[in-house]
Amino acid sequence: xxxxxxxxxxxxxxxxxxxxxxxxxxxxxxxxxxxxxxxxxxxxxxxxxxxxxxxxxxxxxxxxxxxxxxxxxxxxxxxxxxxxxxxxxxxxxxxxxxxxxxxxxxxxxxxxxxxxxxxxxxxxxxxxxxxxxxxxxxxxxxxxxxxxxxxxxxxxxxxxxxxxxxxxxxxxxxxxxxxxxxxxxxxxxxxxxxxxxxxxxxxxxxxxxxxxxxxxxxxxxxxxxxxxxxxxxxxxxxxxxxxxxxxxxxxxxxxxxxxxxxxxxxxxxxxxxxxxxxxxxxxxxxxxxxxxxxxxxxxxxxxxxxxxxxxxxxxxxxxxxxxxxxxxxxxxxxxxxxxxxxxxxxxxxxxxxxxxxxxxxxxxxxxxxxxxxxxxxxxxxxxxxxxxxxxxxxxxxxxxxxxxxxxxxxxxxxxxxxxxxxxxxxxxxxxxxxxxxxxxxxxxxxxxxxxxxxxxxxxxxxxxxxxxxxxxxxxxxxxxxxxxxxxxxxxxxxxx
Ligand code: G6P
Numbered sequence: 001x002x003x004x005x006x007x008x009x010x011x012x013x014x015x016x017x018x019x020x021x022x023x024x025x026x027x028x029x030x031x032x033x034x035x036x037x038x039x040x041x042x043x044x045x046x047x048x049x050x051x052x053x054x055x056x057x058x059x060x061x062x063x064x065x066x067x068x069x070x071x072x073x074x075x076x077x078x079x080x081x082x083x084x085x086x087x088x089x090x091x092x093x094x095x096x097x098x099x100x101x102x103x104x105x106x107x108x109x110x111x112x113x114x115x116x117x118x119x120x121x122x123x124x125x126x127x128x129x130x131x132x133x134x135x136x137x138x139x140x141x142x143x144x145x146x147x148x149x150x151x152x153x154x155x156x157x158x159x160x161x162x163x164x165x166x167x168x169x170x171x172x173x174x175x176x177x178x179x180x181x182x183x184x185x186x187x188x189x190x191x192x193x194x195x196x197x198x199x200x201x202x203x204x205x206x207x208x209x210x211x212x213x214x215x216x217x218x219x220x221x222x223x224x225x226x227x228x229x230x231x232x233x234x235x236x237x238x239x240x241x242x243x244x245x246x247x248x249x250x251x252x253x254x255x256x257x258x259x260x261x262x263x264x265x266x267x268x269x270x271x272x273x274x275x276x277x278x279x280x281x282x283x284x285x286x287x288x289x290x291x292x293x294x295x296x297x298x299x300x301x302x303x304x305x306x307x308x309x310x311x312x313x314x315x316x317x318x319x320x321x322x323x324x325x326x327x328x329x330x331x332x333x334x335x336x337x338x339x340x341x342x343x344x345x346x347x348x349x350x351x352x353x354x355x356x357x358x359x360x361x362x363x364x365x366x367x368x369x370x371x372x373x374x375x376x377x378x379x380x381x382x383x384x385x386x387x388x389x390x391x392x393x394x395x396x397x398x399x400x401x402x403x404x405x406x407x408x409x410x411x412x413x414x415x416x417x418x419x420x421x422x423x424x425x426x427x428x429x430x431x432x433x434x435x436x437x438x439x440x441x442x443x444x445x446x447x448x449x450x451x452x453x454x455x456x457x458x459x460x461x462x463x464x465x466x467x468x469x470x471x472x473x474x475x476x477x478x479x480x481x482x483x484x485x486x487x488x489x490x491x492x493x494x495x496x
Contacts, residue, residue, distance in 0.1 A: 061089025099129035163204030305441035411460035
């Protein structure tokens with residue numbers, strides 16, 4: 001069995017399939033080939049899983065390395081410098097990227113699944129390209145699967161591939177899919193003209209995972225409503241469709257809490273003083289937010305709440321500073337460009353209103369931070385504002401907890417949106433925020449900054465224990481235990 005998860009067999013011949021690749025090779029004349037790691041919980045988390053295997057990770061080759069160098073090869077061994085698994089790149093042309101990635105994935109499925117279907121841009125060409133690219137991924141998967149492999153699809157970019165790939169796989173190959181974003185209510189899902197095909201695609205899997213039970217229930221409701229031929233057993237969390245059984249399960253994703261705790265505890269002496277000096281962070285209390293620039297993350301709502309807080313609590317002007325680390329994302333999409341402008345304007349508005357020569361209320365960073373700097377920032381921040389308007393899980397909440405000091409009197413406070421999947425795990429000991437309720441949110445900031453030490457410590461102690469128990473290994477162990485459960489029957493009816 002694997003030492004960390006206790007699961008036998010499942011890590012051998014693992015084939016992970018995702019849209020985003022874990023390492024991106026960039027080429028510049030001056031620096032030659034540089035390797036970046038993309039932002040987002042999916043790639044970082046799964047890379048730590050894959051490092052323990054000799055498996056294959058299939059992903060869109062979004063690298064712009066000089067094609068004359070080795071990095072344009074279909075297969076590269078990664079991580080760079082300490083290779084342990086194979087990255088197989090699927091090359092996509094410009095039109096495919098525009099219609100499949102920016103189009104159907106991020107302008108239809110992303111808003112739809114986050115309950116924002118008014119933002120969805122339905123377009124036949126997006127759908128057709130999504131289908132073609134899923135077929136392209138499915139063909140690539142078939143090239144890499146051997147008897148004994150487990151195929152693990154990730155996320156909303158690849159809803160159709162499981163059904164497409166099923167026919168071509170050796171008998172007994174388990175197919176798993178983990179959906180990293182919410183699954184919407186049936187009424188919302190109904191807005192999607194291709195809903196039936198998406199459900200049909202996903203029901204090609206043996207195990208279909210979501211972060212929390214609510215998304216599983218929503219998915220089963222959608223199947224019951226849209227696919228008359230399917231039999232849905234809500235109690236067992238199973239669907240039988242077209243002679244095949246799919247288990248629908250909640251696996252709340254976690255973080256590598258031990259590593260984050262170690263990195264943060266080993267922050268070099270003087271880190272915080274120099275970070276504060278470099279970025280102009282003054283005052284007795286620091287709040288932090290770390291997000292991709294995405295309209296689901298609730299950044300404008302957060303700026304409104306901070307503004308309300310400073311408006312009502314003038315004694316905290318000059319004392320509470322908010323550090324917003326933002327990472328540009330999907331910026332070819334107009335809604336993301338608008339959001340970027342709204343956020344930058346919002347920061348300027350608040351800083352113009354309250355800022356002084358000595359104090360900048362909102363310190364806004366778009367630059368890259370290393371893990372050490374990020375976890376150091378979490379460790380020293382007195383509160384974290386994790387307040388998306390909707391989020392599948394939100395691993396920043398868990399990373400913040402994992403990075404907190406254990407010394408009594410030094411714990412920070414987590415403010416967490418009721419609309420993040422992480423609320424299921426962490427809601428009892430975080431301060432719960434409804435991100436669009438500006439007054440309530442401002443009150444919660446007030447409560448956090450004046451919370452007595454013993455209360456902070458008590459809450460953080462319980463949060464830490466939850467985050468450590470339900471960490472990345474536990475998540476993977478649960479997923480693979482479910483896979484082991486189907487390995488012999490492979491989902492065919494009557495053998496499950
Ligand atoms: C979310 C999605 C991931 C995605 C990440 C970054 O976490 O669930 O699938 O990789 O955002 O977004 P991007 O579009 O840059 O891959």
